[in-house]
Amino acid sequence: MAHWLMKSEPDVFSIDDLKRKKREAWDGVRNYQARNYLRAMAVGDEALFYHSSCAVPAVVGIARISRAAFADPTQFDPASEYHDAGSKPADPRWSAVEVAFVRKFKSPLTLERLKSMPELTGLPLVQRGTRLSVMPVDELQWRAIVEAGS
């Protein structure tokens, strides 16, 4: 079972929103590398839920992939901010997955702390200049983060 990290701006969609709604489509990804990772996800994979663009950027909990990649409907919706006129329904350019709430960390594992963990040096999240919003997390990294957050 693979592990992932997914960024969300808490003002838009937070871990508490996911807890309340139980499940949510993870749509609006418009970066090819991140899209390719969405397509590589399998049902049952777990993902770290990360809050970005906020006062204290941090991993705040865990979600589980509850539906594998499907065509992101927002790309075909002219009213959506994620609309992509260049994407054809016969050959959709962008994918989404559905995630389910698993649990919230006891306390947020802040970016500052993540940067101090030697296990995470290879993780794009803590590398300067990286903006990738969906990324794989290896076993060692996963264990280190979950242990520190639990």
Next chain:
DNA sequence: GCCAACGTTGGC
């Protein structure tokens, strides 16, 4: 709000 870093676009 600033700005560094990066991805995308489009002229040539």
Next chain:
DNA sequence: GCCAACGTTGGC
């Protein structure tokens, strides 16, 4: 195919 210009991300 190159590369300058532009837009976006996201920490600070």
